[in-house]
Amino acid sequence: MKPFLILQLRPETEAADDEYAAFLQKGRLAPENARRLRLDCEPLPPDLALDAFSGVIVGGGPGCISDGEAAKSETDRRIEAAILGLLPEITARDLPFLGCCYGIGLLAHHLGAPVAKGRFGEPVGATTCRLTEAGRADPLTRNLPETFAAFVGHKEAVEALPPGCAHLLASAPCPFQMIRHGANVYATQFHPEADSAGFELRIRIYRDRGYFPPEAADDLIALCRAQAVDWPETILARFVARFARP
Numbered sequence: 001m002k003p004f005l006i007l008q009l010r011p012e013t014e015a016a017d018d019e020y021a022a023f024l025q026k027g028r029l030a031p032e033n034a035r036r037l038r039l040d041c042e043p044l045p046p047d048l049a050l051d052a053f054s055g056v057i058v059g060g061g062p063g064c065i066s067d068g069e070a071a072k073s074e075t076d077r078r079i080e081a082a083i084l085g086l087l088p089e090i091t092a093r094d095l096p097f098l099g100c101c102y103g104i105g106l107l108a109h110h111l112g113a114p115v116a117k118g119r120f121g122e123p124v125g126a127t128t129c130r131l132t133e134a135g136r137a138d139p140l141t142r143n144l145p146e147t148f149a150a151f152v153g154h155k156e157a158v159e160a161l162p163p164g165c166a167h168l169l170a171s172a173p174c175p176f177q178m179i180r181h182g183a184n185v186y187a188t189q190f191h192p193e194a195d196s197a198g199f200e201l202r203i204r205i206y207r208d209r210g211y212f213p214p215e216a217a218d219d220l221i222a223l224c225r226a227q228a229v230d231w232p233e234t235i236l237a238r239f240v241a242r243f244a245r246p
Contacts, residue, residue, distance in 0.1 A: 002245045003035045005053040009061030009079050009102050011040040015205045019059050022193035026233035027057075027240040039079045050089060055096030055184075055243040058083060058103035060191060062209050065105040066115045066156045084110055091164075094182040096243035098236070104179065104187035105156055111181065113162035117155050120174040122189075124153035124203060124211050124220050126227040127171045129178070129190065135168035138180060140238045148231040150177070150190035151199045151224070153211050157189060178235075184243070192236040196224045 006023055010016040020036055023029065035053070037044065050056065063076045072080075083103075087110040090097045099107050105115045126149040135141040158176040161167050169178035169188070178188045191199075200221045207217045 001033055002052060002054045003033050004029060004240065004244075005050075005056045006034050006036045006059070007056065007083065008036065008038045008059045009040070009063060009083075010038075010059065011061070011075055012205050015202055016040075016059075018198055018201050019193065022195070022198050023057060023059070023236070026193045026195075027236045029240055033244075039082050040075050043078070044082050044085070050086070050093075050095055054245045055098065055239070056086070056090065057239075058097070058099040058106070059193075060101035060103070062206060063102060064117065064156045065102075065109045066117055080106065091181055091185055094184045096239070097185045097187075098192075098239050099187035100191055100193065101152075101154055101189060104158055104176070104189050107181065107185070107187045108158040108162045108176075108179075111162035111164065113165075114159040115156055116159055119159060120157035120176075121155050122152045122157075122171070122173045124199075125223050126150065126229055127152045127173060127177075127190065129169045129171050129232075132167050132170060134166040134180075135178070138166070138168050139242055140180075140186065140235050141168050141178070144231055144234065149227055149229045150188075150192070150232045151194040151196075151227075151229055152190045153199075153202070153206075154189060155211065186239065188232075188235070190232060192232040194232070195229060196227060199224045 083106045130147045165179045165181045207214045
């Protein structure tokens with residue numbers, strides 16, 4: 001089959017490696033069916049052709065699209081420019097796309113919806129997602145439980161449904177947990193690849209990045225270990241199964 005293009009936005013190697021392994025495992029992807037690019041380390045190839053891939057998966061990261069340009073590092077600006085440079089073709093052609101956490105902010109920003117800090121940010125841990133009417137009918141979310149837990153941790157969030165999007169999942173603290181543009185372009189605020197072990201690693205790596213008071217790290221790890229977070233990976237696996245192309 002054509003590989004899935006996995007674009008990673010994390011500058012921390014340990015976190016990026018664990019995220020990539022989770023995408024393969026939870027998405028039920030063999031390594032030979034994925035092409036990995038860490039955009040903090042390498043640019044997009046100038047001859048990159050999206051038709052060569054079954055779909056595009058964008059991972060999370062510590063950056064925020066809503067930050068002012070002066071607050072962003074050169075790496076942040078380069079990463080965002082790479083993804084925003086692909087999104088016009090992806091959305092115009094309705095190419096299969098799944099953006100996770102940072103990815104929903106980038107997609108919403110591209111589509112002209114507000115993304116900002118403060119109002120809908122969620123603490124690190126498990127949030128309760130609920131299906132919307134559109135979510136009950138969508139191929140990636142239909143027949144999931146009406147509510148289920150998913151791991152989140154973000155400073156910014158989408159504040160209004162972007163034009164041309166369906167609203168699939170919501171949570172009480174953050175209304176836009178999953179959206180779909182057109183028929184094939186998806187994004188989640190939560191991390192569909194994350195389990196408790198992966199989130200424990202991220203808590204340790206990002207403990208000084210402003211997501212939570214550093215002294216709260218051990219308590220957050222205990223809370224994550226106590227959560228049963230099983231359903232989000234179904235969304236990732238369904239995305240891969242639905243769009244895999246020979």
